[in-house]
Amino acid sequence: MKQAQAATTLIALKGIHKSYNLGLPSQTEVLHGIDLQVARGEFVALMGPSGSGKSTLLNILGLLEPMTTGSYQLQGEEMRGLDDAGLTLRRRQTLGFVFQFHHLLPAFTALENVTLPAMMIHGQVSAQQLQHARDLLADVGLAGAEHKRPAELSGGMQQRVAIARAVVLNPPLVLADEPTGNLDQAASSDVFALLRRLHAERGISFLVVTHDAHLAARCDRLLELVDGKLHSDTVTVN
Amino acid sequence: MGKRLGFEWLVALRFLREGRMQTLLIIVGVAAGVAVVAYISALIGGLQASTLTKTLGAQGHITLRSPQDVVQSARLAEPGVMALTETQPRAQRLRSVVNWQLLLPVLEAMPEISDVSPMVSGSGLALRGEAQQSIALLGVELDRYDRIVGLRSKVVAGVARLAPGEGIVGRELADDLGVRVGDRFSLQTGAVTESVRVTALVDLGVRDLNRRTVIVPLRAAQNLLGLPGGVTNLDIKLHDVWTAQKLAEDLRARYPYKVESWQENNAQLVSALNAQSVSTGIIRSVVMIVVVLGIASVLVVSVVQKGREIGILRAMGTTRAQILRVFLLQGAVVGVLGSALGILIAVGLIAAFTYFVKGADGQPLFNITLPWDTGLKVALLASVCGVLAAIAPARRAAAMDPAQAIRL
Numbered sequence: 084m085k086q087a088q089a090a091t092t093l094i095a096l097k098g099i100h101k102s103y104n105l106g107l108p109s110q111t112e113v114l115h116g117i118d119l120q121v122a123r124g125e126f127v128a129l130m131g132p133s134g135s136g137k138s139t140l141l142n143i144l145g146l147l148e149p150m151t152t153g154s155y156q157l158q159g160e161e162m163r164g165l166d167d168a169g170l171t172l173r174r175r176q177t178l179g180f181v182f183q184f185h186h187l188l189p190a191f192t193a194l195e196n197v198t199l200p201a202m203m204i205h206g207q208v209s210a211q212q213l214q215h216a217r218d219l220l221a222d223v224g225l226a227g228a229e230h231k232r233p234a235e236l237s238g239g240m241q242q243r244v245a246i247a248r249a250v251v252l253n254p255p256l257v258l259a260d261e262p263t264g265n266l267d268q269a270a271s272s273d274v275f276a277l278l279r280r281l282h283a284e285r286g287i288s289f290l291v292v293t294h295d296a297h298l299a300a301r302c303d304r305l306l307e308l309v310d311g312k313l314h315s316d317t318v319t320v321n
Numbered sequence: 322m323g324k325r326l327g328f329e330w331l332v333a334l335r336f337l338r339e340g341r342m343q344t345l346l347i348i349v350g351v352a353a354g355v356a357v358v359a360y361i362s363a364l365i366g367g368l369q370a371s372t373l374t375k376t377l378g379a380q381g382h383i384t385l386r387s388p389q390d391v392v393q394s395a396r397l398a399e400p401g402v403m404a405l406t407e408t409q410p411r412a413q414r415l416r417s418v419v420n421w422q423l424l425l426p427v428l429e430a431m432p433e434i435s436d437v438s439p440m441v442s443g444s445g446l447a448l449r450g451e452a453q454q455s456i457a458l459l460g461v462e463l464d465r466y467d468r469i470v471g472l473r474s475k476v477v478a479g480v481a482r483l484a485p486g487e488g489i490v491g492r493e494l495a496d497d498l499g500v501r502v503g504d505r506f507s508l509q510t511g512a513v514t515e516s517v518r519v520t521a522l523v524d525l526g527v528r529d530l531n532r533r534t535v536i537v538p539l540r541a542a543q544n545l546l547g548l549p550g551g552v553t554n555l556d557i558k559l560h561d562v563w564t565a566q567k568l569a570e571d572l573r574a575r576y577p578y579k580v581e582s583w584q585e586n587n588a589q590l591v592s593a594l595n596a597q598s599v600s601t602g603i604i605r606s607v608v609m610i611v612v613v614l615g616i617a618s619v620l621v622v623s624v625v626q627k628g629r630e631i632g633i634l635r636a637m638g639t640t641r642a643q644i645l646r647v648f649l650l651q652g653a654v655v656g657v658l659g660s661a662l663g664i665l666i667a668v669g670l671i672a673a674f675t676y677f678v679k680g681a682d683g684q685p686l687f688n689i690t691l692p693w694d695t696g697l698k699v700a701l702l703a704s705v706c707g708v709l710a711a712i713a714p715a716r717r718a719a720a721m722d723p724a725q726a727i728r729l
Contacts, residue, residue, distance in 0.1 A: 147636060147724035167641060175638025186633045186727065190335035199328075203639050206327035248637075 092159070093256055093288050094121040094144065099153035101139050101311075113139045115311045116153070121290065123255065126282050128299035129292045131308035137292045138260060140308065144290065145178055145258045146170040158255065175204065179249030179287075181259035186245065187233040193220060193244045194229035200252050219247045223277055239270035243277060250281055259291040263298060275301065326650070329643055332634070333650035336627060344655065347619040351659020351703060352666055354612035358605045359667035359691055359699045364674070365601045367689035369594055373562065376590055377583055379525045381438065381469050381556030382565045384586070385424075385572065386579040387416040415443055417551025418578060428557060433568050435560050438465035439552040441542035445510035447490075447535060449498045456494065457533045458508065460542020460552075469558045472523060472536070478502050479521035483538045488517035491531035495522050508535065510545045517541075609706055616655055616710035620648060624718045631718050632726025641719040648715030649708055656707020660700035667691055 101114040113136045121127055131137045142148035143155065146162060155162040157177060165173070187196045197216040198208045208216075220229055223243040225236075233241050242262060249257050259278065263271035275298050282289050291302065299305050300319055307315040337344045390411045398404035418424065421439060428437045441460035446453055459466075463483040467473050473481045477492055479502035488508070490500070500506050505518045517537060525531055543549050559565055562583065569582035584591045624631070631644060668691060675685045 142724045145636065147727075148722075171635070171638055171640050174636065178638075180633075180636050182633075182727065186629065188335075188630050188633065190339040199634075200637055202328045202331065203634075203637065203643070 091122050092120055093123045093125070093157070094119065094290075095154075095156040095159075096120070096144075097154040097156075099140075099143065099155065100151045101136070101143060101148070102151045105151065112151075113311050114143075114150075117311075117313055119306070119313060119316075121256075121288060124282075124286050124288055126279065126289045126303045127291070127306060128302035128304070129290060129306045129308060130294070130296070130299050131314075135308045136311040137308055141258055141260050141290070141292055145180060146174050175200075177255055179252070179254040179257040181242070181245050181249045181257060181262045183261040183264040187241055187248070189233050192230045192232055193225060193236065196233070196244055197247045197251050200248065204252075216247070216251060219251055220244070223247045237270075238266050239273060242266060242270075242274050246274070246277060246281070250285065250287060253285060254287065256288045256290065259289060261292050261294065263293065263295060271295065271298065326646065328639075329646040329650055332647045333654065336623065336630075336647070337651055337654060340623060340626065343619055343623070347615055347655055348659045348662065350615045351612050351655060351707065352662035354608045354615075355660050355663025355699055355703045356666035356670060357608050358703075359664055359696055360670045361601055361604060362695050362699065363667065363671055363689050363691040365597055366692070366695070367687050369597065371687035372590070372594070375526050376587055377562060378475075379470055379527065379530055380583060380586070382559045382562050382583050383557040383569050383572070384581050385418065385428075385555040385557065385576075386553065386581075387418050388577060388579045389413055390416070415546055415548055415553055417548055417553065418555060421552050421555060424576070425555065428555065431568075433559050433561070433564050434557055436465065436468040436558040438462065438469045438556045438558075439539065440466070440554050440556055441539060441546055441548055441551070442553050443510065443542070443546040443548075445508055445535075445545065447494065447498055447506055448509055448514075449500060449504075449506040452498045454494060454497050455533065456508075456535045458510065458542055458545060459534065459536045460539045460546070461536060462539050466536070466556075469556050470525075475523045475525055476521045477524045479519065481523075482520045483536070485538060485541065486516065486518060487520045487538070488541075489521045489523055489536040490519055491534040492522045492524050493528055493532040494534065495519065497532065508537070508545060511547065513545050513547070515541065515545060609702065612659075612703060613706045613710040616652055616707050617713060619655075620652060620711050620714035621717070623651070624648065624714045624721075627718070628721065628726045631721050632723045635721070635723035636727060644721075645715045645719040648718050649711045652707040652709075652711025652715070653704060654707075656704035656710075657700075659707070660703040663703065664691070664696050664700055667696070 096117050096119040099114055099117040100112060102110055102112040104110045117140060129137055129140070139148065143150050150163065153163075157173060162170070162173065188199070191199065194216055197220060198213060201212045202208050217229060220226065223246060225240060225243055225247070228236060228240060233244065236244065246262070262278065263274050266274060278289055278291065279301065281287060293299050302319060305315070305317045305319055306313060390413055392408045392411055425437055425439065428434055438461060443458050445456055445458045447456045461483070463472070463481065467481070472489070481489055483489065490498075495501065498506050500519050502519050502521060505516050508515050508517050517535070523531070523534070525534060537545070539552070543551060559568065565582035566584050569580045569585070572578070572580040634644065671689055671691055674689060678686055680686050
């Protein structure tokens with residue numbers, strides 16, 4: 084029973100504390116003991132007012148920042164104590180990122196941005212990987228825009244490229260930090276619909292930070308963070 | 322390697338292309354540095370080679386003479402006793418190198434030595450009509466002497482030939498005596514006078530030498546200078562002129578002769594050449610340091626500018642080592658492209674120097690070329706400098722905290 088639970092648990096956080104400026108008079112604790120479990124295939128929204136610690140929690144989940152104390156198990160493996168190489172490898176194998184400002188590499192075309200993760204691992208892109216990236220761009224509605232630079236695309240299109248890049252290697256988990264925060268309402272709705280579709284089709288888990296209550300309501304589960312504590316954890320009914 | 326570093330190459334080249342004005346400027350900067358280093362190397366190399374050729378064109382690399390006559394103290398002083406003596410130095414007379422006929426083949430068999438020429442040299446007077454000139458009389462075997470100083474190549478009139486009763490004279494001396502090829506003049510040394518017919522006029526490259534040089538057959542000089550069967554010195558030519566000092570020391574230790582290298586005979590010239598080499602080395606070092614600092618400063622700025630992109634790449638799973646290599650490759654690319662361009666500029670500068678800077682005779686002052694190995698060494702050095710310059714920025718980029726970099 085416990086083994087079956089472990090197999091379905093993607094993220095398990097226990098007593099996560101995060102402080103900045105440790106040991107200095109300006110020491111500030113941002114997260115005060117977060118306990119959280121996310122199962123494989125869940126689509127989770129993370130909400131909270133500014134300064135509640137959402138981005139910090141997302142960075143810890145994304146292995147971009149270390150926690151001060153606590154335990155973080157990703158796919159059953161403890162992340163605490165891993166060195167930089169270990170964390171980089173887990174990020175590469177397990178995680179995809181979507182940022183608020185898309186953060187595409189401006190010197191690369193849309194297609195190159197999507198093939199970068201494969202290039203990074205193998206040193207080259209096979210014909211199969213290239214075709215897969217093309218299909219993925221077409222799937223997110225960007226057929227014909229493969230060779231355009233990010234600057235030549237609209238905000239919504241840029242975010243679609245960023246989403247394609249995040250899911251191209253089929254990671255078990257995608258972390259999205261306000262992916263619609265920089266888009267108008269129509270584009271936001273489209274991008275969110277795209278995330279939901281990729282989730283449904285590929286079984287990828289999503290943890291999405293958002294300020295938009297309407298979009299959050301379209302997620303399977305809603306987490307609310309207030310003052311560095313998990314204030315509520317609600318399963319939504321769609 | 323291409324496959325292994327495919328990602329790093331791609332990112333490095335795109336980063337360079339993205340900041341193309343910055344990239345172009347630093348490549349031009351590296352090229353300017355490489356051009357200066359390569360051009361100065363070629364210029365000083367050409368100048369030194371020309372100076373050496375001119376200097377060594379009229380003398381052997383090593384000269385072996387009979388030791389000087391010295392007055393020996395009648396009795397050695399007792400240990401602990403200081404003997405105050407006053408000795409009048411002896412007047413030197415012409416002396417032959419003892420057993421030079423036996424020594425000649427021994428010297429010729431040495432691997433460092435290419436040629437040996439026996440010579441009788443002394444002073445005398447050249448007389449023609451009312452003209453009377455003090456001269457340096459050289460008695461030589463023409464073929465051997467030609468191999469030492471390339472005499473035949475210095476002939477400006479006539480044909481170099483030294484049969485009995487014939488002589489070769491310096492161009493200015495011929496003017497002073499009023500002789501041309503085929504004319505006769507008299508040589509007088511002490512009580513001996515001989516008539517000589519001029520077969521050739523030579524330009525030894527130094528006007529003063531041209532004004533006093535008379536070259537006659539070895540036997541004629543032996544007769545004139547009262548040294549029957551003897552030679553005053555053996556001129557030695559080496560395969561490598563820079564081994565002269567060491568070989569001279571070896572010969573001094575081995576034989577009881579006075580042996581002098583060309584460096585000892587031209588101490589001021591050697592000092593000047595050394596000073597020139599040191600100065601060139603300093604200039605080259607400073608230029609290369611400027612090149613390194615230039616590349617490093619541009620890459621440091623690039624690391625700051627690309628901070629967010631580095632953060633994104635790190636978040637995607639790019640390792641620190643890959644980021645490090647991206648920036649090292651940028652340094653290498655800038656170094657290699659700058660070097661290639663710099664060598665081309667240097668070749669252009671050399672061509673311009675050869676074309677525009679000419680002597681009074683309308684010929685280039687001296688031969689200046691950029692040897693391919695010098696060009697390759699300078700280019701390699703600049704490329705290595707490019708990589709070295711990139712180390713600090715690359716380490717900084719690799720050490721960036723991805724979360725912080727993305728927030729930039």
